[in-house]
Amino acid sequence: MIGLLRAALVIARRDFTAVVFSRAFIFFLLGPMLPILLGLAFGGMGSRIASTDMRPVIGVALPVDQAEGMERAYLALARRPGAAPLPKLLRIPALSQPRAVLARPDAGVTVVLSGSLDRPELTGKADDIDRVGSDVALLAALARTGDAFRLTPVTRHEIAASASGEGQGREVVGRAAQLIIFLLTMLLAGMVLSNLVEEKTNKIIEILAAAVPVDAIFLGKLLAMLAMSFVGILFWTSGGFALLLLVAGPGAHLPAPAVGWPAFLILAILYFAMAYTLLGSLFLGIGGQASTVREVQTLSMPVTMGQMLVFFFATFAAEHPGGWAEMGARLFPFSSPFAMIASAAESPALWPHLLALGWQALWVALLIRAGVLMFRRHVLKSGGPRRRLFSRAKG
Template sequence: MIETIRAAFVIARRDFTAIIFSKSFFFFLLGPLFPIGIAVAAGGLGAQVSQDIDSPVIGVAMSAAESDRLLAAHAHLSGSLGTRALPELFVLDDFSGREDDIIATLHSEKSLTAIVTGSLAAPVLTGSERDVQRWQGKIALLAETALAQPAPVEIRTTFVEQTSSSSERNQLLTAQAGQAILILLTMILAGMVLSNLVEEKTNKIIEILAAAIPMDAIFLGKLFAMLGMALVGITVWSTMGLSVALLVGGNWAALPSPAVGWPLFCLLLILYFSMAYLLLGSLFLGIGAMATTVREVQTLSMPVTMGQLLVFFLAYSSITKLGEPVEWFAVLFPFSSPFAMIARAAQMDNIWQHGLALVWQAVFTIIIIRFSVMLFRRNVMKSGQAARKNGLLARITGK
């Protein structure tokens, strides 16, 4: 094991140095400029998920008669404005209306965005500043309709630090952003592993290396060399992005905070990117090892990209379904696990699950590397009849 690790380190250092100091690495660093434009154009992808996330519910704590009039006004306006234009109303029975009770209810009831108290003539809307400013106009419209008077109704507002509903929405936005960053970086960087061995196979260098070093070490070294190159690129892009953001300025405090906090979330983002890269990279390295020409690598690029998108869609569709079977499947399926777990980091504050997930993903990475090495030894590193087979499928299946 120690000799394999040492040999893998030699291969990783050799490949990493050759990539970093090559002329093409500069153009590689310019690569994300093109996907950024595509990502901006595809910004409407999360519209449906955003609708599921943003389902505001306003609690009504008024007298029974005024609550009924407000509900009737809501039903009347919903017919002309549409149900999505108005927040849902929920009547709170046996509610005292005291300020401490309002704050306690907002923090305990995750479904409530804000609470309206007082009377129809003088309503009081209590909630987070963002939610109150967003919905006070609609509540005033409902009160005016319920009173059937042309005079505007003045809404008094009371702000609380943050409600459970607004906190949940903010964490979901952070989960979406984390998954988008992971899939964008993985799609840009992991596919490069496909062509990693083609040149060395063509020049017979791989046979020389295989005669002196175990194939496990060669695969492991090349995989970690590509991961190191990817992390260098990410460091450069992050530095450039932060520099532009600092020059432009902005309200950093307004960024939605993940459940585990920003320092740990950023660390988990790096770790889960590394695991996503190693999982896909080990698979791509095994497939690429079967290819003998650049044309075969180009043929594989499209289905590989589609496979990455399907994995991302699986994890993305489970953001709003924590604890449901589809979300558990996304967590346990190795290739979607990093994306599903970064979403959990944004929404759940327990830390131990991330340790288990990282170990689970690392075990599957080792299994895939061993399987890829077995295929390579069986179908490539032997002469005779297998060496004369030209089809990629034949080399993979050994038939």
């Protein structure tokens, strides 16, 4: 066993240095960040346009005192924190004809408000009136109070924590952790396939198989890709944390999971490692049977679709705790990491995670062993049909 681990570490060090110290790895690290940065930039631009520049403009054709009342009401409502943006108000002469104003290209208004505060009248296109009708009704109702209009002061009674709010926050943290682990697993596990197929094409795998046990080759490649994944995750996490501080500010905080942040982060790393090695060992078995990239894509597509179904099953189980779905998601090896990380966010118990990690590690060993036997039988053409699953590997 010690010799097998030593040989696996040699293979892992070889693959890790070959991947990490290459130019392509730099582009691999930058690749996922560029779409995110572009999405944030365009998303911020779109929200700015939607909230400010594209707001409808209401031409206020009311007497001076009533127009001033509308403006006071507008300023009072616009100062609310987190309030939805109100349509802009633009005062126009009170005797203006609404249809004539809207017919001018340089008028700069979308809808014209006329009549009085008691009976406001809106002139414009039907969809524009629908967009601003409720806002105009609210502003007119507040403006009718005149100078007596004041926002009612609210007395604050602050508490340190809310059980209901903490429960919802922990649920959000658990769902986010599930999604992040799933995306990282699907993004990074496919590299195991391409690595193995490339070495099979170059006949390097046969040289390695003659020098070390095939079990060590599979385990070493899995460990190398896992270590490479942690390098990428460290890089992306540092960039994401810096971006979060830049956008949200230093005072922003996330709801604390039930097991606490230190234990939750450790469990998240372990469950990602288990999810990655489970899927990676399955991909290794597939890559051992494929000889071309086209065959790899054909064989890996059902596994990818199945992994998406597994993720949806784990999220369904997290939304229905205490039922058969949660127990099934925890026992099924491919959904167990996603189900257990959600449980870590909502339940403070730690002993179920020790059992789950042991159960998942057992299935990793089974999948690696099955992939090795299939590789020997179909690629190296060695090993009879009576070879046992846990027979001792020979060098």
